[in-house]
Amino acid sequence: MKTGLITSDTYQNHNTGNGHPEKIDRVTAVIDNFKKLDNKNLVWKKPSKFNKSLLEITHNSDYINFVERSFPKKGLSFLDGDTIISPGSKEATSDAVGSIIAAIDGVQNNEFKNAFCAVRPPGHHAEKNKAMGFCIYNNVAVGANYLIDKYKLNKIAIIDFDVHHGNGTQDIFYDNDKVLYISTHQYPFYPGSGTEQDKGKYNNIFNIPLPAGTTSVEYLNAYEFVLKKINQFKPEFILLSAGFDAHKDDPLAQFHLESKDFYDITKRTLELSKLYCNGKVVSILEGGYDLLALQESTKMHVDALIEFN
Ligand SMILES: [Zn+2]
Numbered sequence: 001m002k003t004g005l006i007t008s009d010t011y012q013n014h015n016t017g018n019g020h021p022e023k024i025d026r027v028t029a030v031i032d033n034f035k036k037l038d039n040k041n042l043v044w045k046k047p048s049k050f051n052k053s054l055l056e057i058t059h060n061s062d063y064i065n066f067v068e069r070s071f072p073k074k075g076l077s078f079l080d081g082d083t084i085i086s087p088g089s090k091e092a093t094s095d096a097v098g099s100i101i102a103a104i105d106g107v108q109n110n111e112f113k114n115a116f117c118a119v120r121p122p123g124h125h126a127e128k129n130k131a132m133g134f135c136i137y138n139n140v141a142v143g144a145n146y147l148i149d150k151y152k153l154n155k156i157a158i159i160d161f162d163v164h165h166g167n168g169t170q171d172i173f174y175d176n177d178k179v180l181y182i183s184t185h186q187y188p189f190y191p192g193s194g195t196e197q198d199k200g201k202y203n204n205i206f207n208i209p210l211p212a213g214t215t216s217v218e219y220l221n222a223y224e225f226v227l228k229k230i231n232q233f234k235p236e237f238i239l240l241s242a243g244f245d246a247h248k249d250d251p252l253a254q255f256h257l258e259s260k261d262f263y264d265i266t267k268r269t270l271e272l273s274k275l276y277c278n279g280k281v282v283s284i285l286e287g288g289y290d291l292l293a294l295q296e297s298t299k300m301h302v303d304a305l306i307e308f309n
Contacts, residue, residue, distance in 0.1 A: 004115030006099040013088020022134040047098030063129040079131035100143035113309035117284040124166030157235035162243020162286040163253040165194030177202035212254035244288030244297040259296035266304035
């Protein structure tokens, strides 16, 4: 079967200002590369439109109203110190959420086996009622709640291999036994959360903090713990918070992963997904701030999605 690639052009209108690392060129670099490669096993699909009630499962309605009121008519505004929005951010933010909905529906309806969403803004730092760290709505969390609400699934695993801890995803699912959240991340580091002691109300959160300077071998060894937890949980669906800022060339963090490591991480995860959930995996872009590293790493990631689907 094929792999879905969900994207739209609206990310180009989410302007974060000059010199901001979470810039328009990130997704352009990824998308232009996939257009050039023209892999016939990729099915291109647009994000879905969705009802606001879907967001309200994940975020407080006061917060959603606050975000909607905050999109400026012109210029830029700040949702937090480093989360900047422009007039076009409204549509981009909506398409980032809509991409994971389109991806999940595509997998559930057998349009494709698995999918990657190439969108921005990212989502995993966004909490129930707080924008943070370039993130406005928590895209992957909306996806997990959509699987529970629409498809009545009871076991969703979210694997977050972004180099930063997904404090938002942890916050949203802290007391939800239907969602297993596992994060590998640099620690101590931004956003400051993500210790091994944070386990969630139902022992459903697993944090794997790793020091600055973590190498490929050390990372892949640590990832064995992620695989062990997937084996124990036996998920019905796997969502990936796919950040590529653990790459050695990334300017925002200090891990030393190579582009090909993202192939290995993806392959190992997909092998388990076949055992438990018929290979149902949806991945969504989080961080990754060196354009060439991001381009190579997303290709490696999607190569594995295609090869092992
Ligand atoms: Zn990150």
